[in-house]
Amino acid sequence: MVIRTENLTKLYGPVVGIEGLNLEVEEGEIFGFLGPNGAGKTTTIRLLLDLTRPTKGRAFLFGQNILHNSLEAKERLGYLPGEFRAFPSMTGIHMLDFLASFRAKQPVLREELAERLEFSPQVLRKRIKTLSHGNRQKLGIILALEHEPDLSILDEPTLGLDPLMQEAFYDILRLFRDRRKTILLSSHVLSEVEKVCDRVGIIRNGRLVALESIEALRAKQVRRLVVILDMPSEPPLLPGAQLLTHREKRFEYLVKGDVQAVVRALADLPLQDVVFPEPNLEDVFMVYYQDSPS
16 A cells, blocks of 8 residues: 555644545555645645644555655655745756755656656756746646656646646656556546546545545536526426526526436427536535535
8 A cells, every 4th residue: 555544633723634534545546636725635745745743643655654754755755736836046957957866766757758748958948937837837747757756746736737738747647557656636626536537535624525436426426507498487307406596597407427317308398508517526525415424
């Protein structure tokens, strides 16, 4: 087991950072750590990296208690913080070389990662303060992954990347998985986690509300449905759909699970428009809170 936590808890006075976290991440897995901002994702990461100490509970990396082998574990780690800050007066290549000099492992993947992320040598030679947000984020990704770490902990890694570069980044994660490397991907974007992760832990208000495979997450996933009819009407009854709002010709529903029955029912209505907006995290959490005891 690459990551294991036992009742991991961090309290900031009366405020809960995380509480009673029991988590396991296996070798060669891309594990999605999913939750809204402020849910406890970054606190968990800081505990795993021994950047802060738990109030109670334990965290293990590579089978060893992180409090006892922090330096050894960090030699096998790659880390990208949620708000990556670089040395503004350095060039990109200078910063990469400078920080690589502190590692035992060589930056064997630097050129490949730069090529995949379309980060040219000319841009790498520019001062970091002149780079765009997207290019600074690419630099952070290269820094975290260039030494081919056994475990990569990535906190909101696609912030600032355009859609094309996001897809290139997802391909890099799949390459690492193929090489039996482990990824902990912290995100608040449901679609991102669905694309690349094998399993997902869902956290809210410092507590783990679910551990699921991606297939199970999709089966429980809820969708919002907006139906606009040609004329004002009473709310249509749609199987498996819960009416949320209704105004004249516009009806908004929450649909859980398979949408086939709903689609068949829609075929009999005088439709003007049908929209399935992208699912949001609050809708997903609603399912797990309804399914779990209060």
